[in-house]
Amino acid sequence: MRDGGPEGTFVLTSEPQHLARLRDWLRGELTRLKVENQEQFGLQVAVGEICSNSIRHAYAGLGGKPIHVSVQGNENRLVIEVRDFGKKFDPEAYRPPDFEAVPEGGIGLHLVRQFVDELSYDVTQEQGTRWTLVKYRRRE
Amino acid sequence: MEIQVAQSQDVTVVVPTGDLDMGAADQVRRVLTELIDKGQLKLVMDLGGVGYIDSSGLGTLVAAMKQARAAGGNLKLCALQDDVRSIFEMTRLIKVMSVHATRQEAVASWG
Numbered sequence: 001m002r003d004g005g006p007e008g009t010f011v012l013t014s015e016p017q018h019l020a021r022l023r024d025w026l027r028g029e030l031t032r033l034k035v036e037n038q039e040q041f042g043l044q045v046a047v048g049e050i051c052s053n054s055i056r057h058a059y060a061g062l063g064g065k066p067i068h069v070s071v072q073g074n075e076n077r078l079v080i081e082v083r084d085f086g087k088k089f090d091p092e093a094y095r096p097p098d099f100e101a102v103p104e105g106g107i108g109l110h111l112v113r114q115f116v117d118e119l120s121y122d123v124t125q126e127q128g129t130r131w132t133l134v135k136y137r138r139r140e
Numbered sequence: 141m142e143i144q145v146a147q148s149q150d151v152t153v154v155v156p157t158g159d160l161d162m163g164a165a166d167q168v169r170r171v172l173t174e175l176i177d178k179g180q181l182k183l184v185m186d187l188g189g190v191g192y193i194d195s196s197g198l199g200t201l202v203a204a205m206k207q208a209r210a211a212g213g214n215l216k217l218c219a220l221q222d223d224v225r226s227i228f229e230m231t232r233l234i235k236v237m238s239v240h241a242t243r244q245e246a247v248a249s250w251g
Contacts, residue, residue, distance in 0.1 A: 019162060104206075107231050
């Protein structure tokens with residue numbers, strides 16, 4: 001894993017043990033952008049879930065594969081991109097969680113949507129999926 | 141993740157410390173499955189030392205709860221930090237899992 005790249009970008013490889021370092025880095029970026037603690041937690045969950053999906057589905061659990069995370073922000077909104085280079089996200093294969101049946105899985109994207117205002121994905125690249133998470137900033 | 145297991149009368153208390161994420165979920169699953177397989181079915185998980193949980197962590201706890209219930213026991217939770225509690229609320233698991241404010245309360249609930 002490395003955390004090089006331009007400012008606001010983190011590169012990790014697809015081992016679940018690296019998610020903690022991603023969260024540490026993200027916390028630092030969000031602090032730099034003056035995001036309040038409660039919102040930081042939600043965004044850590046959201047980004048972590050997208051990266052977990054990349055590890056589990058795009059890379060089928062294989063380690064050593066790259067995931068790029070970038071954060072940009074201004075006074076109006078935060079934009080976080082997560083990019084993997086594995087199997088593309090297939091919305092047809094996604095099954096939303098059945099809360100009546102006490103779900104053990106499928107709740108990752110449900111959680112992401114609780115914490116961001118917009119969630120989109122782009123599978124037009126040759127490889128992988130680019131996820132974009134947008135959070136609008138509350139004005140005091 | 142550090143996981144301690146303690147006995148309080150006939151209740152087994154599992155105390156993880158750290159983040160219950162995809163990186164720790166397998167470790168937690170192994171500990172809980174081993175306890176259930178050994179017949180320790182009155183389980184309490186004290187989450188006071190867990191400041192972060194993701195869907196993998198939730199899935200692990202739900203699976204263990206189902207396994208314990210199927211064997212005649214249960215996995216009860218206690219001492220959830222506010223952020224962690226919010227995740228249980230968003231996923232509605234707060235309604236189907238047995239959640240208590242303190243470890244003492246959770247242990248006592250076994251009667």
